Amino acid sequence: MTNKKHPRGSGSIFRQPGSRFWWICYYANGKRVRESTNSEKVTDAQNLLKKRAGEYASGNLVSPQAQRVTVAELYKAVITDYRNNDKTVPWVERVWKLHLEAFFGHMRAANVGTDQIAAYIAERKEKNAANATINRELALLRRAFTLGYKAKPRKVAALLDLSEHMLKEDNVRTGFVVEGQYRAVCAKVTEPWLRTMLAHGYT
Numbered sequence: 001m002t003n004k005k006h007p008r009g010s011g012s013i014f015r016q017p018g019s020r021f022w023w024i025c026y027y028a029n030g031k032r033v034r035e036s037t038n039s040e041k042v043t044d045a046q047n048l049l050k051k052r053a054g055e056y057a058s059g060n061l062v063s064p065q066a067q068r069v070t071v072a073e074l075y076k077a078v079i080t081d082y083r084n085n086d087k088t089v090p091w092v093e094r095v096w097k098l099h100l101e102a103f104f105g106h107m108r109a110a111n112v113g114t115d116q117i118a119a120y121i122a123e124r125k126e127k128n129a130a131n132a133t134i135n136r137e138l139a140l141l142r143r144a145f146t147l148g149y150k151a152k153p154r155k156v157a158a159l160l161d162l163s164e165h166m167l168k169e170d171n172v173r174t175g176f177v178v179e180g181q182y183r184a185v186c187a188k189v190t191e192p193w194l195r196t197m198l199a200h201g202y203t
Contacts, residue, residue, distance in 0.1 A: 013045045024049045069155045072105040074144040091203045109156045117165050131167035138162050
């Protein structure tokens, strides 16, 4: 392979045998990363290598491997986050299994954009889901992307912006018990069957 040498530590540019494109090689988090530029121009390779170096320096680098991460993989972190913080895991699992998984589970996180979000909303509305319900589902999806964005190394390149997609909640229900109140009640209940009823009702 033909190499274009750069200052030590800045990576390199090369051609793979059998490929007409230039490739770049750099180190991220102690691991060597090779990435095709999908371009025959060496200047494009130089620019991409500089871009990756800048992303790594700022903590915004998302490796080619991470760009293949699916929404299902991101959602595992949501389950773990809820479990670690003693939140209502069954509700999160149910929302994922009943609604989000079938639509988003197979998608690469990098491919989720405005068109996919709009299509999901349209599908849920066809099934007569309330606006508030759809908003809660999208909020969980956003949480998955937020955790992926905060992960080290990052699993997604950007946060999921839902500002243009959240629906007006004309059907907002009232009288909900907040988590602090729920925990206070649970602390007074010792019977397993009653705790189960409380958990189910709160969910």
